[in-house]
Amino acid sequence: MRPRTRLATGALQALAIAACGGTTPPPNSSSTAELEAIYWARTDSTRMRFTETDVQFVTGMIGHHAQALVMGALAPTHGASSSVQILAARIINSQQDEINRMQQWLSERGEPVPEVMIKGTELMVHGTEYTLHMPGMLTPEQMRELDEAQGKEFDNVFLRYMIQHHRGAVTMVEELFGQEIATQDEGVFKLASYIQADQLTEIVRMGRMLTALSDLPLSGAR
Amino acid sequence: MKSPAPPRLAGTRRTVHLVALLATALFVTACSMTSSSFTMSGPTPDASERVPSPDPRVGLSGGWLDAGEAAWNVRLVSNTLPPEEFIGVTNSDLAFYRNYAIQGNYNGYTVWDISNPENPHIVVTYVCPASQSDVSFYKDLLFVSGEGLGGRLDCGTQGVPEPVSQDRLRGIRIFDASDIANPKYIANVQTCRGSHTHTVVTDPNDDENVYIYVSGSSRVRSEEELPGCIDAPIEDDPNTALFRIEIIQVPLANPAAARIVSSPRIFNDLAAPARHAEYPADSIALEARRRAAGRPPGGGQRTGPTQCHDITVYPEVGRAGGACGGYGLLLDITDVRNPRRMYAAADSNFSFWHSATFNNDGTKILFTDEWGGGSQPRCRLTDKYEWGANALFTIEGDDLVFQSYYKMPAPQTREETCVAHNGSLIPVPGRDIMVQGWYQGGISAFDWTDPANPFEIAFFDRGPMNEEELARAGSWSVYWYNGYMISSEIARGLDIFELTASGLLSQNEIDAAKTVILETFNAQEQPRFVWPPSFTVAAAYLDQLHRDNGLALAQINEARASLAEAERMSGQRRRSALTQLATEIDGMAPGASDANKVKTLAGAIRDLAEIP
Numbered sequence: 001m002r003p004r005t006r007l008a009t010g011a012l013q014a015l016a017i018a019a020c021g022g023t024t025p026p027p028n029s030s031s032t033a034e035l036e037a038i039y040w041a042r043t044d045s046t047r048m049r050f051t052e053t054d055v056q057f058v059t060g061m062i063g064h065h066a067q068a069l070v071m072g073a074l075a076p077t078h079g080a081s082s083s084v085q086i087l088a089a090r091i092i093n094s095q096q097d098e099i100n101r102m103q104q105w106l107s108e109r110g111e112p113v114p115e116v117m118i119k120g121t122e123l124m125v126h127g128t129e130y131t132l133h134m135p136g137m138l139t140p141e142q143m144r145e146l147d148e149a150q151g152k153e154f155d156n157v158f159l160r161y162m163i164q165h166h167r168g169a170v171t172m173v174e175e176l177f178g179q180e181i182a183t184q185d186e187g188v189f190k191l192a193s194y195i196q197a198d199q200l201t202e203i204v205r206m207g208r209m210l211t212a213l214s215d216l217p218l219s220g221a222r
Numbered sequence: 223m224k225s226p227a228p229p230r231l232a233g234t235r236r237t238v239h240l241v242a243l244l245a246t247a248l249f250v251t252a253c254s255m256t257s258s259s260f261t262m263s264g265p266t267p268d269a270s271e272r273v274p275s276p277d278p279r280v281g282l283s284g285g286w287l288d289a290g291e292a293a294w295n296v297r298l299v300s301n302t303l304p305p306e307e308f309i310g311v312t313n314s315d316l317a318f319y320r321n322y323a324i325q326g327n328y329n330g331y332t333v334w335d336i337s338n339p340e341n342p343h344i345v346v347t348y349v350c351p352a353s354q355s356d357v358s359f360y361k362d363l364l365f366v367s368g369e370g371l372g373g374r375l376d377c378g379t380q381g382v383p384e385p386v387s388q389d390r391l392r393g394i395r396i397f398d399a400s401d402i403a404n405p406k407y408i409a410n411v412q413t414c415r416g417s418h419t420h421t422v423v424t425d426p427n428d429d430e431n432v433y434i435y436v437s438g439s440s441r442v443r444s445e446e447e448l449p450g451c452i453d454a455p456i457e458d459d460p461n462t463a464l465f466r467i468e469i470i471q472v473p474l475a476n477p478a479a480a481r482i483v484s485s486p487r488i489f490n491d492l493a494a495p496a497r498h499a500e501y502p503a504d505s506i507a508l509e510a511r512r513r514a515a516g517r518p519p520g521g522g523q524r525t526g527p528t529q530c531h532d533i534t535v536y537p538e539v540g541r542a543g544g545a546c547g548g549y550g551l552l553l554d555i556t557d558v559r560n561p562r563r564m565y566a567a568a569d570s571n572f573s574f575w576h577s578a579t580f581n582n583d584g585t586k587i588l589f590t591d592e593w594g595g596g597s598q599p600r601c602r603l604t605d606k607y608e609w610g611a612n613a614l615f616t617i618e619g620d621d622l623v624f625q626s627y628y629k630m631p632a633p634q635t636r637e638e639t640c641v642a643h644n645g646s647l648i649p650v651p652g653r654d655i656m657v658q659g660w661y662q663g664g665i666s667a668f669d670w671t672d673p674a675n676p677f678e679i680a681f682f683d684r685g686p687m688n689e690e691e692l693a694r695a696g697s698w699s700v701y702w703y704n705g706y707m708i709s710s711e712i713a714r715g716l717d718i719f720e721l722t723a724s725g726l727l728s729q730n731e732i733d734a735a736k737t738v739i740l741e742t743f744n745a746q747e748q749p750r751f752v753w754p755p756s757f758t759v760a761a762a763y764l765d766q767l768h769r770d771n772g773l774a775l776a777q778i779n780e781a782r783a784s785l786a787e788a789e790r791m792s793g794q795r796r797r798s799a800l801t802q803l804a805t806e807i808d809g810m811a812p813g814a815s816d817a818n819k820v821k822t823l824a825g826a827i828r829d830l831a832e833i834p
Contacts, residue, residue, distance in 0.1 A: 035306070039713070043693075046310070087570075093609070101597060180385060184383060186312075191597070194594075198573060
């Protein structure tokens with residue numbers, strides 16, 4: 001709890017504002033066309049509260065998510081168990097949608113949109129300075145190790161590396177939120193908060209799956 | 223009914239004959255009075271009726287106010303645009319008080335007077351930005367959630383760009399709404415993670431306070447901004463703001479003194495739940511290793527979610543459903559300040575547990591999976607039925623037992639955000655029926671009386687907001703409130719719907735639902751519905767017995783005729799007729815295929831007889 005004095009101040013400020021207005025009925029005069037113009041203008045203008053940090057976050061996360069697509073696509077061909085295949089399918093579905101959303105976000109703001117190209121385990125991200133040096137990204141050696149694994153071994157490597165990968169995404173969200181200028185873009189706040197909540201949930205789930213799989217009890221799960 | 227009940231009729235021919243006779247009798251009845259619940263007007267109860275094919279929700283044209291619409295067993299009574307201040311800004315959840323609907327918006331909230339559902343009007347628009355502005359009402363108090371980083375204590379619209387700021391509000395705003403047209407902002411309670419949603423909880427043993435369970439799924443803010451906010455794993459710091467919920471106590475005599483009174487760690491020791499569909503093979507192996515290692519089953523491991531998204535409480539039964547990270551929790555809330563976890567369900571098809579709804583008896587619970595957070599199209603043909611859906615459970619002792627999934631069945635375009643979201647029960651006596659918002663998947667009403675076989679009974683849907691690209695719109699939440707279904711349309715304001723009769727839901731059942739009148743309604747605090755005794759309720763039960771062949775049709779029609787006759791009587795004569803009828807109907811129970819419902823019907827008639 002914060003000190004009571006601050007609470008009182010806050011409440012007083014609020015009362016002052018409330019008293020000044022903000023409680024007006026809408027004018028009846030506006031035609032539907034005028035209101036629709038307001039609607040689209042306002043949804044456009046709310047897109048202009050973003051910062052360079054937001055753009056870097058979204059741009060980077062497209063490449064980061066793309067690597068999860070590469071990893072997930074290996075599950076059906078590498079003898080993954082059905083539970084890992086369900087998990088991989090969910091990750092692909094979810095992260096592909098988020099990539100589409102992030103591409104749309106950049107395009108609406110007139111920013112360069114990275115395009116994702118995947119060929120086997122080869123990942124190319126065009127239109128931006130794509131880098132593997134993001135938290136949690138698999139190195140080429142790790143990707144090779146995953147590609148060479150089969151069956152139960154694949155499950156094990158996949159879960160370990162996907163936990164690593166997800167933790168990296170969570171780190172990127174934490175870095176975004178720790179910036180000098182707090183994000184004011186609703187879309188980025190929602191996306192980042194969702195990635196954090198969703199991937200932390202999946203990390204816990206994968207930890208459980210790994211524990212069940214592994215001969216080393218209780219590793220990797222927190 | 224003067225003669226003993228006839229035996230159950232096997233031959234259809236005789237049934238038809240009897241029905242025809244009774245229909246004639248009823249016709250006469252209908253002519254002799256203005257209205258009756260027993261005149262068989264409207265569609266005949268028919269359990270085989272199903273969603274039209276092809277589904278009219280497929281292929282609807284897009285647009286803001288001119289999008290194509292499809293409706294089945296639902297009528298759009300009115301659509302009213304948000305106040306101009308909120309056009310283009312997301313509308314969120316709803317709360318209700320008397321003839322008012324309070325609708326949250328990322329920039330504040332709107333109070334609507336809905337006494338005329340054809341033409342709701344705005345009582346007040348309160349500008350005070352904070353996402354998501356989840357709203358609740360209790361007596362004269364209005365509570366509003368703030369989670370986003372741009373919410374200000376002073377309600378300013380300029381945002382808070384500084385990472386650490388004493389101007390930021392993340393938590394609960396409290397308004398005195400005793401004069402609802404002029405709400406007064408009287409207090410805030412700041413929390414570490416802000417409030418994504420919240421739940422008002424009344425304690426049956428404490429009439430001096432009301433409680434708020436705060437759910438926050440966003441990041442923990444810095445200690446510099448709010449002392450005590452520690453963002454750390456629990457093993458590093460036992461005082462971490464993760465792995466807990468916040469409980470605020472609001473003293474009704476002095477609501478400005480609201481404060482956090484406990485932060486229960488309802489996730490502690492939540493290890494592999496080894497429960498529903500959680501990769502059974504994996505779970506069995508894990509449990510086997512635990513036993514081999516001498517550890518207690520499911521214990522000892524500090525996994526588990528760090529927060530809840532939403533908690534639905536049902537104080538009458540002392541239970542709550544917590545939708546928390548990767549788990550659906552059943553909580554014992556008999557001690558409101560210290561909820562205790564009873565059970566944790568996990569599901570390999572569920573991503574992020576979002577919200578919960580109990581049935582009225584408190585014997586079932588439904589959890590939703592808001593996969594994608596409502597920003598993604600999760601109802602395309604390519605999205606599995608089990609993903610982004612509802613999971614239905616029965617509550618058996620302290621356990622949750624999985625029964626099935628329900629998902630709004632019409633495929634949507636990739637331009638439409640769509641996933642399971644907020645809804646409420648429709649108080650049809652004798653059935654578990656719910657209406658639910660699916661963002662741009664529209665609203666869907668469904669029956670889950672048999673939790674293993676839920677089915678849709680009504681819907682309304684619009685085409686995409688924008689045919690070119692994904693945009694946010696659709697039903698954030700839809701709740702039944704005093705006879706209507708009120709939906710918060712994210713981009714298009716307030717929708718008010720009414721149900722229309724069909725084979726799957728009769729006019730009597732709809733009218734019976736309308737007899738339940740609430741003074742306040744927050745969907746996250748479920749009230750127990752109680753139906754005042756009425757002929758309509760008895761007629762609704764008869765329609766259900768008719769639809770499900772729970773009793774021979776001849777007996778049903780005989781009961782209808784007797785009830786219609788009793789309805790025309792008054793005083794002691796009516797009471798005697800009803801008492802006698804109740805006894806006769808009780809006598810039919812043993813021979814009926816749905817004996818329980820026949821007994822419920824007899825009980826409803828007996829209650830009627832007791833009205834002086």
